Amino acid sequence: MVVTAFDMLLCLTLVWLAWYVLASRDPFRAVVLFISFGMLMALGWVRLRAPDLALAEAAIGSGLTGALFLSALRKIAGTTKEGRRLERDEEI
Amino acid sequence: MVNPGRKRLSPAHRPWPLLVLLLLFFVALVWVYLVPGSAPGGLARQVDASLAASGVRSRVTAVLLNFRGYDTLLECFILLLGVMVVWSQRSAVTTEPRQPAAGAILASLERLLLPLMILVAGYLLWAGSSQAGGAFQAGAILGGAGVLLLLDSSPFLGILPRKALVWGITLAPLFFLAVGVAALTLGRPFLTYRFQEASLVIVALEVAAAFSIGLCLATLFAGRLPGYQVGPSQGKPPAKRGE
Numbered sequence: 001m002v003v004t005a006f007d008m009l010l011c012l013t014l015v016w017l018a019w020y021v022l023a024s025r026d027p028f029r030a031v032v033l034f035i036s037f038g039m040l041m042a043l044g045w046v047r048l049r050a051p052d053l054a055l056a057e058a059a060i061g062s063g064l065t066g067a068l069f070l071s072a073l074r075k076i077a078g079t080t081k082e083g084r085r086l087e088r089d090e091e092i
Numbered sequence: 093m094v095n096p097g098r099k100r101l102s103p104a105h106r107p108w109p110l111l112v113l114l115l116l117f118f119v120a121l122v123w124v125y126l127v128p129g130s131a132p133g134g135l136a137r138q139v140d141a142s143l144a145a146s147g148v149r150s151r152v153t154a155v156l157l158n159f160r161g162y163d164t165l166l167e168c169f170i171l172l173l174g175v176m177v178v179w180s181q182r183s184a185v186t187t188e189p190r191q192p193a194a195g196a197i198l199a200s201l202e203r204l205l206l207p208l209m210i211l212v213a214g215y216l217l218w219a220g221s222s223q224a225g226g227a228f229q230a231g232a233i234l235g236g237a238g239v240l241l242l243l244d245s246s247p248f249l250g251i252l253p254r255k256a257l258v259w260g261i262t263l264a265p266l267f268f269l270a271v272g273v274a275a276l277t278l279g280r281p282f283l284t285y286r287f288q289e290a291s292l293v294i295v296a297l298e299v300a301a302a303f304s305i306g307l308c309l310a311t312l313f314a315g316r317l318p319g320y321q322v323g324p325s326q327g328k329p330p331a332k333r334g335e
Contacts, residue, residue, distance in 0.1 A: 011118070015114060019110075022114075023107065055232075056232065059229060059235075060228070060235075063236055064232060064239065064309055068312065
């Protein structure tokens with residue numbers, strides 16, 4: 001297994017994204033970052049030669065969980081300050 | 093997405109202890125991966141040795157559905173439990189219908205993507221016996237197709253008879269359990285297959301699991317129990333059909 005510069009970049013980007021998901025105060029932004037995190041994580045599994053996990057991560061971890069989060073965000077919109085802002089943003 | 097109205101992240105709210113934990117975890121993972129000898133060899137050799145007896149050619153599928161079938165059985169039940177928990181939330185609201193304009197775009201997207209998604213799910217299911225793929229991946233794609241339909245506020249889960257939906261969701265766990273119990277009644281340990289029928293049983297299990305997983309995931313996205321009216325009759329259980 002050769003660790004390429006791309007792998008290094010991928011690892012650092014994953015940690016950086018994970019940090020931004022945790023630190024983000026805007027739930028919508030956190031969800032979008034979480035979805036990107038899942039996509040890059042799937043790439044990471046491919047690099048670790050685990051294509052099964054990569055498929056599952058992309059489809060369930062990123063796609064379906066992201067859709068569930070977005071739908072949950074929509075349902076709680078209006079109950080929080082961020083939610084109200086989210087609703088206004090969608091109207092524009 | 094450009095959104096100037098959104099507040100900038102304020103450093104005061106950043107969870108610094110989490111960052112430290114994250115970095116420690118990262119260093120540990122890199123250590124385990126890069127330093128030779130720090131991670132044990134794993135069970136790859138054992139899996140390879142008994143792969144010929146498993147009935148499938150993919151190592152992952154052999155582990156998931158044969159060697160560690162018990163774990164997959166429990167995973168199926170966990171998904172079922174998830175749906176039951178969501179359905180028990182009576183006050184959960186359903187996704188409201190979208191604007192007609194979004195509906196038109198979504199509808200054409202659906203026409204393009206849905207057949208392709210079903211095809212890919214079928215391929216992944218079939219490919220699972222020899223290469224990457226399998227029930228969970230195929231089920232996830234089917235679930236994604238269901239979510240796409242639900243986004244268009246297509247009430248396909250509501251149109252389905254309640255009984256068909258419930259049987260569809262419980263198909264994989266029940267079938268899995270039946271296979272396990274059948275082995276018991278034939279005097280073999282729980283969830284073991286005979287070599288001659290292993291391939292057939294695994295493929296049948298995978299088809300059932302993909303179907304149920306797809307339905308479960310779409311149902312999870314739909315939120316509440318289909319057909320249940322939120323309103324004046326709140327708190328009253330929905331009328332059961334066919335009873």
